[in-house]
Amino acid sequence: MTAQVYKWIGTRPKRPDGADKVTGRARFGADFNMPGQLIGRVLRSPHPHAVIKSIDTSAAAALPGVRAVVTAADFPEQENLIVPAGEMQVNLRDVTRTIMAREKVLYEGHPVAAVAAASEAIAKQALALIKVEYALLPHVIDVEEAMKDGAPILHDHIRTDGVQPVPTKPSNIAKRIENLKGDVAKGFAEAEVVIERKYTTAPVHQAYIEPHACLASAAEDGQVSVWTTTQGHFQVRGFCSRLLQIETSQIRVTPSEIGGGFGGKTVVYLEPVAIRLSQKSGKPVKMVMTREEVFRASGPAPGGAMTVKIGAKKDGRIVAADITIALQAGAFPGSPIGPACWCSMACYDVDNIRVVGFDVVSNRPKVAAYRAPGAPISSFAVESTIDILAQELGMDPIDLRLKNAAMKGTKTHYGPVFDRIGLVECLEAAKNSAHYKSPVKPGHARGIAAGFWFNVGADSSAAAHVGEDGTVTVISGNPDIGGSRASLALMAAEELGVDYDKVRAVIADTHSIGFNFVTGGSRVTFATGMAVVNATKDAIKELRVRAAKIWGVDPEGVVWEGGKARPAGHNVGEFEPLTLAQIAAQAGKTGGPINGHAQLNAQGAGPGFGVHIADVRVDAETGHVVIDRYTAVQDVGTAIHPSYVEGQLQGGAVQGIGWALNEEYIYNAKGHLDNAGFLDYRIPVASDLPMIETILVEVPNPHHPYGVRGVGEVPIVPPLATIANAVARACGTRMTSLPISPPRLSAALDAAPKLAAE
Amino acid sequence: MSDIKYLAPGTIEEAVKAMQAAGGKGFVLAGGTDLLVQMRSGAREPQTIVDVKKIPEMTTIEELPGGGFRIGAAVSGAVIGEHKKLVAAFPGVVEAINLIGSKQVQGRASAGGNLCNSSPAADSVPAMVAAGVTVQIAGPNGRREVPVEKFPTAPGRNCLQPGEIVVSLTLPAPAAGSSDAYLRLIPRTEMDIAVVGIGVSLTLKDGTVTAARVGLGAVAPTVLLVEDAAKALVGSKLDDAALEKAAAACRAACKPINDKRGTIEYRTKISGVLLKRAAKIAAQRASGATVGGTH
């Protein structure tokens, strides 16, 4: 569908990190070691909510082999100040309390102290010697419970923001937001069909396979080095700088290869603690979380409670939507309630929309980003309601969506007006797909849902260095999560007109390239890609200057075409074109090294839309859902490396399927997490899934040189409702609560006839 | 972690001595797929590990005169799955063992380890109960035998006395016209713990059930032999009424708990559902038709 013909873009070469990863040579967070290093371990709260009356670390500190102990007293107090980090807004006062609890513990697993010792065994022994005196407080986990009057209050200083007059009493509702477009009452007055439902989703974890891990070394002269698994080493540097009051130039952070992040590695847990332990002990300190710690104490995605009311004309035209969304933020404010509200109705061009959102704290770990933060939750509620509307109207669910689809010029309920977007193209591609056209097998049913994510631009820096043999190194600063090095190299090769294998893309540490915002928001191929294109253009400019020098002509008289410098026209003179290698070989004589640089704040990230289709079968006796066929359709702008784009669609779909079917945090009455491991936190296994088919729709983003739209987040948005819609059509019972696990679906199926009889 | 003594004796006698010497701090290592996980989590802290994989009697499958089998306690699931005669005679027992974990886990995990770990949800045990397996035990006082349903005594506990180890599992020769089946319910399709597991062994003559055994797992502190379910099936042609009666017996036998893996209601209901399905598969197999399990 791409009008442009490219040599490299759209091809599928091997990724530069591939061989190292399949041979085990790649180094992940836990693979960094230094001579003389100590092992750091964290003591965590066994209680979901308690005042810390005292901490006595003396016995631990006295244990032979223990070299340092830290508590909150080792970290400076921080201002109540909101700063951006990753795709979330964070408050440093809260971040320092996430690193180490201060006056209170707010969830089971909340760090209260840490030790560095000569061995893991000694560190564990030392933790057992730390005496913490707690005064227990009542706790609350569930978002709706936390919002009730009389719920245990987590923070005495929180007054619900966004409410007038300013409340006088503390509340667990940290914030109320409202988006309004048109006149909702008027819209519903015009409606001929109104559907209203209540929905809930369970909290889920990103379930990256690599636990958090880092190595920190604080030298005697104050310089700090950190190796860590992260989505943003510049963010790690920034957080550590502020939390520990060390200048950024003194902290050098090197990212490891990353075993998944999905948003969960845009925040810090271990790094500031490891640095402090290293400063106190004078030795490098290595810290690696166990899987259990990852579940109990790292940022999951919130659980949500929603009401959705949608009014439509009999012909399917939606005339009004009224939506309420409450999200669990965890122990501190800052759930992705904004994106949840904005994404909820972004797929539809509707005149009258009101969306009200609540950011609610409860005794769970503070949430972190998870692919399209907030969007899957609100989208589940809206897309389920639209499916009910389609059933009620007897309309094809794709046709209903086509009738209301947002397009260029649609004004969203949260403000912006869409430029060129590809939702209609996705819906049409879904409708024309082999999957949708195939008959539904007996005993099966088909569900579809759409989804949206903004995609992000923001800050990137890049450099292109030409080697003496004419091969090129492309340097940028975003940890590569989904194959971005390959995509960056492809764009550079395309610009330069040289072969892909002549370009090597690497990720530099914080001291070796300018600032790059996190790998998140589906921004890297878009924004850092743009920086790489610009850096490559900058290098090409210099190559033209050098060719001009060699030929003794004006640089304006040299063009760069097909990987060679050529005279711009006959009037310049007759010269044999010069290859990159030929120019590089003479660089010493023509002005020295040839490099290109770029830095930018990328604007115009193209919004992404997707449509998913699932065929499922329900075992009516057991409540077991079997997915027979699944297709993910998405507008990807331009697929720079189609395999890795498809991989994003497949991975997002699978994570969304897990969210729909089995994943959930299970808390017991004591507020303890009962399933802090992969045995009982059930992500899908390969045998649960059919091949996830993908259809790449390419509506180029007008704001990127190669038309790139972010692709990594959209695909996790539609699956929740896609599965729920298919299940509803398969068994006649609509599951408005996730996950649709066998015991829950079985109970709902057993209750359904009874309800009908009543 | 303090130092751990690792021993790999070549005979049963040496293994028993080593276990005796270790007092309560000795653990047998078969495949290690439970033990190593438990050591990592700190749930078990052995001082001595007695690896039994060098003992021939524990690592081989022997055909017994008359058509029975003796499976060494440490034989891996993968080896069991490749034993054609065993698969033909006890497809239910073999499919239960082969359901444990994944391909990788199968290369190590043993039925003996599954039994000795004594989880109420252990997959191989209901099938072994249905098949009438006898557990061969060796200890400081010599050898003894225990019917498999008597072996586990509580979650994580069994009837082994200090110094005793399980040597092998004896499957009695199947009667003519008999076969078995094992089904479990898990929320996913593999790598999971049974919410309910059921083994059914049937003998049929001219379409009528002449003998039956039902083993039911994950619904009580130990795997159950459900004799009432067997009684309901015997004499029937597996008609709906008989199957429903047997399912009701299974439901009545359940003493489950509400936990992260399932509710009391769900486990109870599913025990009946799986009884019917497993009985049908066992019957089809007994009458010569080949059928695969659905889970």
Ligand SMILES: Cc1cc2nc3c(=O)[nH]c(=O)nc-3n(C[C@H](O)[C@H](O)[C@H](O)COP(=O)(O)OP(=O)(O)OC[C@H]3O[C@@H](n4cnc5c(N)ncnc54)[C@H](O)[C@@H]3O)c2cc1C
């Ligand atoms: C990823 C994974 C998936 C799993 N999936 C399943 C599953 O689907 N179903 C299931 O039932 N289990 C499952 N398990 C648990 C485990 O694999 C099984 O219980 C397996 O059968 C144990 O066998 P093993 O040989 O590895 O036992 P080991 O770990 O070697 O031993 C288990 C216990 O029994 C003791 N023991 C072993 N042999 C003897 C003996 N001969 N005499 C006395 N004591 C002995 C050991 O000391 C130990 O306490 C899974 C485990 C993992 C890691």
